[in-house]
Amino acid sequence: MSFPYNDIVLEHFKNPRNIGSIENPDGKAMEGSPACGDMVSLYLKVDPKTLIITDIKFESYGCASNIATGSIITELAKGKTIGEAKKITWKQASDALGGLPSIKVHCSVLAVESLRAAIQNYEEKHGLITEKVETTEEVIRKRLKKVMNPIKGLDMVTTNLVKEVSVKDGIVHISIDLPENHQFANAIKSDAIEKIETLWDVKEINIDFTE
Amino acid sequence: MDKNIYMDNAAATRLDEKVMEAMKPFFFENYSIATSEFGYSMGIDAKNALDEARTFLAKSLGAENTEFIFTSGSAESSNLALKGVAKALGSKKGKHIIISKIEDFPVLYSAKTLEKEGFKIDYIDVDEFGFVNIEELENLITEETILVSIQHANQEIGTLQDIQKIGNLCWKKHTIFHTDATHSFTRVPLDVKDIPADLITVSAHTIHGPKGIGGLYIRKGTPIAKIMDGGFQEFNLRGGMDNIPGAVGFAKAVELVNDEENKRLQAMSNKIVEMIVAKIPEVTINGDKIKRLPQNTNISFHFVEGESITLHLDMYDIAVSTGSACFSRSLEASHVIAAIGGDHERAHGSIRFSLGRYNTMEEVEYVVETLADIIKKLRIISPLGKEKEV
CATH class of the missing domain: 3.40.640.10 (Type I PLP-dependent aspartate aminotransferase-like (Major domain))
Structure with a gap:
């Protein structure tokens, strides 16, 4: 037998640790997209006093290395403070797995990104963002890059669904290039709101559709 | 087996x-x-x-x-x-x-x-x-x-x-x-x-x-x-x-090659489709139902990715192929599934079963049984296809 992965990767692939989701998570994130063939969702429980990650769960749509890195990243992060967990690199994840084929390294990046995004989500929700960066049009667009366009399976910025973005006095306005009665209009709208409402200086979000 | x-x-x-x-x-x-x-x-x-x-x-x-x-x-x-x-x-x-x-x-x-x-x-x-x-x-x-x-x-x-x-x-x-x-x-x-x-x-x-x-x-x-x-x-x-x-x-x-063999291949292909449809929900059969090769079946399993399926099957000594990007040399998903209007997810989750002289009906049954378990397992860990917001 000559499998394309080493034994550690295969072990995590076969028996991934910390699988599933957490009800009412303290922090959560979803990175990747079906178009790329890779997605990771990550859920956190954080002790508010110690800031230690007490529970962490993930879900994966993707290839073996995607599943294995999701599994290892949860193992690496569990029991660490959010500050420590933020510093985990894709190299550490890949090393902990005994190395990944170079063509698959992007999968370990995805897992690390989802961990950082989940921690950031926690920090935003709990007012822990210390450097309060002002929300600009650029910040909004960056956030919207994590909202999927289900028509294409790619994010809504790349697929040109975002027609206009403006931010003024904490009021965000977004124009989406879709008819309002489109099959996916509501799903996209609520997904976009969820990605933006946690920003510290955002007071109001208005989303309209072009038709 | x-x-x-x-x-x-x-x-x-x-x-x-x-x-x-x-x-x-x-x-x-x-x-x-x-x-x-x-x-x-x-x-x-x-x-x-x-x-x-x-x-x-x-x-x-x-x-x-x-x-x-x-x-x-x-x-x-x-x-x-x-x-x-x-x-x-x-x-x-x-x-x-x-x-x-x-x-x-x-x-x-x-x-x-x-x-x-x-x-x-x-x-x-x-x-x-x-x-x-x-x-x-x-x-x-x-x-x-x-x-x-x-x-x-x-x-x-x-x-x-x-x-x-x-x-x-x-x-x-x-x-x-x-x-x-x-x-x-x-x-x-x-x-x-x-x-x-x-x-x-x-x-x-x-x-x-x-x-x-x-x-x-x-x-x-x-x-x-x-x-x-x-x-x-x-x-x-x-x-x-x-x-x-x-x-x-x-x-x-x-x-x-003779007609009898081609009929046998067709019967096994029919069995694959019949069993998968009965055992595994959320699948799409790719290609035409009638005007098709007797030895070929291609099915997309939604919410899961093909390379994960083929690797699991490989651990059971079963070899099939997929239209997933991860499996291909170019890291591009199947151009065929894209051309028939399938989205990326349908291409990534597509599996091709192509049969030959040495396959048996017993193998077909074993493969589908094994596959049903694998799909179930992969769907449990997949964030897609679940009624919840992330």
Whole structure:
């Protein structure tokens, strides 16, 4: 037998640790997209006093290395403070797995990104963002890059669904290039709101559709 | 199961022992090249063996033996068909070629190479089942069109094109018609007395013959220039050492396929579909239900990714292939599933089961049972297809 992965990767692939989701998570994130063939969702429980990650769960749509890195990243992060967990690199994840084929390294990046995004989500929700960066049009667009366009399976910025973005006095306005009665209009709208409402200086979000 | 279960016969097949036996003398006893009829006796014997194989294969297509040349396989055959016609007619008749969007790589990339050299290529659409839009084809053919290349059967989803209708249309418009029959040859009737094709790509590797031998049917009078220089082999259309053991093995492989076997393959394919539909929810069957190869099944399993499926199956010694980007050399998802209107997720989760002589009904049952467990497991860990917001 000559499998394309080493034994550690295969072990995590076969028996991934910390699988599933957490009800009412303290922090959560979803990175990747079906178009790329890779997605990771990550859920956190954080002790508010110690800031230690007490529970962490993930879900994966993707290839073996995607599943294995999701599994290892949860193992690496569990029991660490959010500050420590933020510093985990894709190299550490890949090393902990005994190395990944170079063509698959992007999968370990995805897992690390989802961990950082989940921690950031926690920090935003709990007012822990210390450097309060002002929300600009650029910040909004960056956030919207994590909202999927289900028509294409790619994010809504790349697929040109975002027609206009403006931010003024904490009021965000977004124009989406879709008819309002489109099959996916509501799903996209609520997904976009969820990605933006946690920003510290955002007071109001208005989303309209072009038709 | 205590042995490998191989269901990737569209990619390559196990050699049949009878083919090996037929080839053997041409490795150890009669190993000379085919000489002219004025050569030495060993060479004349070799030439006779080559001619016999050629005649047999030509006949299996309803053709004359001067209309069939040997190549190194289907990739070379299709390269010769496209580039050879382009070379013969490009400066005489025109520079326009039409192919379908779901052609296999040899046709697709030969066309792309010609495109870089100044030919105009139209890539014709297919519908959700993989059928070429014949009306669009009719509108696209002009006086400048030198070649239409549309496959007989699709390599991934198994859809069979109406090549009789397509060929008739090409002939009516005085355009040469090539069809890649790599996956349909011997599995589906194909006779050049009925089918108006000028060029047909065939290969031994899909029918338990040896790798490295294929053929190109070239209808008498078809303008085509050689692209491989060498001696004067293959009616001076393809230079290079005659692959006599390969040719003999190819003929034997064709001889060994019969209707009964094709019916058996069809029954097993039907069983795969029937069992999967019964056992696994949220699947899409790719390709047409009726006009399809008897040995091919292609199914998309939603919310899961193909490489994860194939790796799990591999751990049970089961070999199948997927249209997922992770599995392909180019990291691109299947262009076939995309062309039939499937989204990325449908391509990533597609699995092709291609059967051959050595598969059994027992294997089919075991594979589907195993697969049902794997899909269940992967869906548990997938964030897709769940009624919740992330």
